[in-house]
Amino acid sequence: MISLQKFFGKDDKFFDLLEASAEEARHSVQVLTKILSNPGQTPRLEDFHASKEADKKITDQINLAIVTTFVSQLEKDDIEVLSAALYKIPKTVEKIAERFIISAPMVKDIVFTKHIALLDAATQRVVELVKLLRNISAGQLDAAKQINGKLQQIEAEADQLILEILKDLYSGRHDATKVMAMKDLYELLEKVIDRCRDTGNIVTHIVLKNS
Amino acid sequence: MISFQRLLGREDEFFGLLEASAQQACHAVDVLKTVLSRRELMPMMQEFADARSKEKRITEEISERLITTFVTPMEREDIEALAEALYKIPKIVEKFAQRYSIVAGQMQDVDFSKQIVLMERAVNLVLKMVQALRVGRDLGGVKALQIELQTAESEADDVLLEMERAFYQPGFPALKAVILKDLFSLNEKVVDRCRDAGNVVSNVLLKNS
Numbered sequence: 251m252i253s254l255q256k257f258f259g260k261d262d263k264f265f266d267l268l269e270a271s272a273e274e275a276r277h278s279v280q281v282l283t284k285i286l287s288n289p290g291q292t293p294r295l296e297d298f299h300a301s302k303e304a305d306k307k308i309t310d311q312i313n314l315a316i317v318t319t320f321v322s323q324l325e326k327d328d329i330e331v332l333s334a335a336l337y338k339i340p341k342t343v344e345k346i347a348e349r350f351i352i353s354a355p356m357v358k359d360i361v362f363t364k365h366i367a368l369l370d371a372a373t374q375r376v377v378e379l380v381k382l383l384r385n386i387s388a389g390q391l392d393a394a395k396q397i398n399g400k401l402q403q404i405e406a407e408a409d410q411l412i413l414e415i416l417k418d419l420y421s422g423r424h425d426a427t428k429v430m431a432m433k434d435l436y437e438l439l440e441k442v443i444d445r446c447r448d449t450g451n452i453v454t455h456i457v458l459k460n461s
Numbered sequence: 462m463i464s465f466q467r468l469l470g471r472e473d474e475f476f477g478l479l480e481a482s483a484q485q486a487c488h489a490v491d492v493l494k495t496v497l498s499r500r501e502l503m504p505m506m507q508e509f510a511d512a513r514s515k516e517k518r519i520t521e522e523i524s525e526r527l528i529t530t531f532v533t534p535m536e537r538e539d540i541e542a543l544a545e546a547l548y549k550i551p552k553i554v555e556k557f558a559q560r561y562s563i564v565a566g567q568m569q570d571v572d573f574s575k576q577i578v579l580m581e582r583a584v585n586l587v588l589k590m591v592q593a594l595r596v597g598r599d600l601g602g603v604k605a606l607q608i609e610l611q612t613a614e615s616e617a618d619d620v621l622l623e624m625e626r627a628f629y630q631p632g633f634p635a636l637k638a639v640i641l642k643d644l645f646s647l648n649e650k651v652v653d654r655c656r657d658a659g660n661v662v663s664n665v666l667l668k669n670s
Contacts, residue, residue, distance in 0.1 A: 409559075417563040426635030433639065459528055 262323050265384040267312045268332060272380040272449075274305040275339035276373040279442065282343050283369055285350065286362035292354045298347040302340040309337045323386065328456045335449040336380070339373070342445055346438045353431040360432070365439050368408050372446035375401045379453040386460050394457040401450035408443040412436055475534055476595040478523050482547040483591040483658075485516040487584045489551035490651070493558060494581065497573050506562060509555040520548045535594075539665045546658035547591070550584065553654055557647040564640050571641065575624075576648040579617045583655035586610045590662040600670045603663055610659040617652035621645055 278301035285293040312333040316326045350357060379397050382390040415436050419429045489512040496505060523544040527537050534540075561568065586606050593603050624645050628638035 413559055413563060416560065420564050420567070420636070420640050422567075422636060424636075426639060429636060429639050433643075455524065458525070 262384075263315060264312065264319075264322055264324060264329050267308055267315065268329070268336070268380050268383065269377075271305055271308045271312070271333060271336040272377045274301060274308060275336050276377050277301055278305070278340035278343040279369050279373045282346060282442075283366045285347070286366050289350075289360055289362065290358045292351055293347050295344075295347055295351060298340070298344040302344045305337050305340045309333050324383065324456060324460070328452075328459070332380075332449070332452050332456065335445065335452050336376075338445045339376070339442060339449070342438060342442045346435065346442070349431075349435050349438060353435060356428050356431050357435065362439075364411055365408075368404055368411070368443055369439070372401060372404045372408075372443045375404065376446050376449050379450055382457065383453065386457060389461060390457050391461040394454045398450045398454040401447055405443050405447040408440050412440045474526065475523065475530075475540060478519050478526075479540070479543060479547065479591050479594065480588070482516055482519045482523075482544060483584075483588040485512050485519065486547055486550035486554075486655075486658075487588055488512050489516075489554040490577075490580045490584045493554055494577050496558065496561075497577060506558060509551070509558045513551045513555045516548050516551045520544045535665055535669060539661070539668070543591075543658065543661045543665065546654070546661045547587070549654045550587070550651065550658065553647060553650050554580075557644065557651070560644060560647060564644075567637070567640070568644070571644075573644075573648065575620045576617065576645070576652075579613050579620065580648065580651045580655075583610060583613045583617075583652045586613065587655045587658050587662075590659050594662060594665065597666070598670065600666050603666050607659050607663045610656055614652050614656040617649050621649045 281297050375397050382394055419432055492508045586609055590603055590606050593599055627633055
């Protein structure tokens with residue numbers, strides 16, 4: 251029997267998939283923050299790779315569902331853009347892990363507390379925003395704008411943080427090779443938060459379009 | 462009373478906003494030029510931040526109007542893509558200024574003038590291209606401006622290569638090389654962003670010609 255509800259897309263699986271992707275992005279960041287809390291220990295790249303692959307599978311499922319689903323509450327283009335933005339988070343996290351491993355001797359004494367707090371807060375906001383989409387028809391614009399505002403604030407703090415760090419790195423007190431390696435790593439950490447910010451803007455735009 | 466003009470779209474408003482956005486990009490490069498030509502001044506960070514904030518507000522306004530306007534002068538996606546491309550210009554200028562401000566003291570002897578000339582040329586070409594959208598139909602004129610813009614971008618690549626050549630000379634201080642590589646690349650990116658915005662304008666006109 252053909253389910254009309256299924257045919258018309260009312261059992262919208264996209265919400266489940268997008269939420270799973272956001273959770274996976276958050277999970278990859280949680281693995282990263284554990285590593286950052288203990289920089290003396292060299293991370294296993296496999297843990298990050300698994301998280302990125304899991305998110306890639308979800309992204310593939312979303313792309314397949316876009317082609318095979320007749321009607322969805324969200325526009326297909328929006329789903330595609332959002333899913334691509336979410337995937338970029340664990341992808342960048344994996345890149346950080348790669349750099350972290352090769353620069354292990356230089357990072358072992360570095361304190362990443364501020365980054366950990368910002369990464370955690372940013373991915374938490376991303377999950378909250380993606381969850382709003384499920385009830386998009388109930389008018390979520392104010393809630394989306396409020397959470398996105400917090401995300402923008404986190405991103406501004408991350409920008410300020412990297413500037414302070416670069417000021418120290420460029421001061422002449424550090425070895426040039428260390429400056430090069432650390433700058434690379436810090437810029438990638440900032441990029442994860444930028445990716446979260448991009449995702450927040452996309453969700454807010456979708457909510458605005460549907461409000 | 463329902464205004465049909467409001468319902469059917471306000472072409473002038475979209476063109477006006479896009480032009481204002483391109484003008485903000487020009488203003489950001491102007492401020493940068495002043496800062497780099499008068500090294501005794503510390504970078505006026507607030508001015509860069511203001512230019513970017515204004516541009517951001519314009520981009521948000523365009524985005525909101527695209528949702529509330531029934532008929533737009535060009536496809537919505539194109540307006541959105543152009544607004545985004547224009548916003549990236551002052552954003553990257555501000556990023557350069559922030560990075561420069563933390564090392565200004567160490568960079569007094571560095572000459573950025575060749576890059577500034579190209580940035581100025583590129584943003585002014587972008588402004589002309591955006592203004593050409595309002596007139597429409599002059600695909601030949603816009604194509605000529607796009608070629609000029611691409612020439613500027615290619616020259617910016619050459620200038621960057623030339624400026625980076627010094628880093629590879631024996632004895633060049635390694636830390637200074639790291640800092641300058643960062644700054645020179647950010648400046649080159651300004652011209653890249655202009656080239657991207659120009660490509661969007663050119664594609665839009667081509668689609669609508």
